[in-house]
Amino acid sequence: MFKGAGTLFAGLLVSAAMVCETIAAGFNYRYRDDNGTMHIGYSVPPEFVDNGYEVLNDNGMVVDVVLPKSVLDQRAAKLLEEAEERHQLELQASKDEALLRFYSVPEDVERVRERKLQELQNFIDIQRANITANRKRLTALQGQAASMERNGQQVSEKILQALETLEDKISDAKQAIELKEEEKERTWLAFELDIERLNELLGEDGKISRTASP
Numbered sequence: 330m331f332k333g334a335g336t337l338f339a340g341l342l343v344s345a346a347m348v349c350e351t352i353a354a355g356f357n358y359r360y361r362d363d364n365g366t367m368h369i370g371y372s373v374p375p376e377f378v379d380n381g382y383e384v385l386n387d388n389g390m391v392v393d394v395v396l397p398k399s400v401l402d403q404r405a406a407k408l409l410e411e412a413e414e415r416h417q418l419e420l421q422a423s424k425d426e427a428l429l430r431f432y433s434v435p436e437d438v439e440r441v442r443e444r445k446l447q448e449l450q451n452f453i454d455i456q457r458a459n460i461t462a463n464r465k466r467l468t469a470l471q472g473q474a475a476s477m478e479r480n481g482q483q484v485s486e487k488i489l490q491a492l493e494t495l496e497d498k499i500s501d502a503k504q505a506i507e508l509k510e511e512e513k514e515r516t517w518l519a520f521e522l523d524i525e526r527l528n529e530l531l532g533e534d535g536k537i538s539r540t541a542s543p
Contacts, residue, residue, distance in 0.1 A: 359383040442520035467495040
């Protein structure tokens with residue numbers, strides 16, 4: 330009886346193995362749900378696709394692996410970061426090449442900066458002169474208009490339009506000056522960065538003394 334039971338048990342093991350093999354042969358995907366529980370099925374439910382899955386052949390062997398979306402996103406982000414780093418290095422190399430091509434020593438950069446700043450300052454000075462001149466014209470016209478009103482005369486449309494035009498010109502000139510002052514600051518800083526970079530490229534012997542921002 331004991332021998333028969335052993336034979337029966339062995340038969341059950343063989344049968345179980347055959348059933349498992351049959352079941353495994355019918356499943357094509359192995360995946361995990363959001364709780365981390367492993368499942369095997371003919372397809373991966375859409376809500377679990379982002380968790381990643383394995384593709385099985387008829388023998389239950391893994392033939393392909395689809396990584397979780399989080400892993401793929403991390404790899405994609407890393408690739409983008411590396412690409413951006415390479416781009417920045419290439420961009421810096423291009424800037425360095427241009428810097429060395431245009432300037433022999435930092436003093437060259439300083440001279441170009443001073444020339445550019447002077448051009449901007451000349452524009453500002455012209456606008457300030459225009460403001461002064463237009464204010465004088467405005468004051469004269471305002472006096473003329475006030476005199477006409479005191480004499481009971483109506484101020485002509487021509488004078489009113491001239492007053493408005495002068496006020497607009499003064500306002501526009503002020504705005505232009507403000508923009509150019511901001512451009513002066515940006516220009517000074519941009520050239521200062523060029524000087525610092527050129528000093529780095531040329532070494533200690535190429536350094537010049539710093540100048541204050543305008």
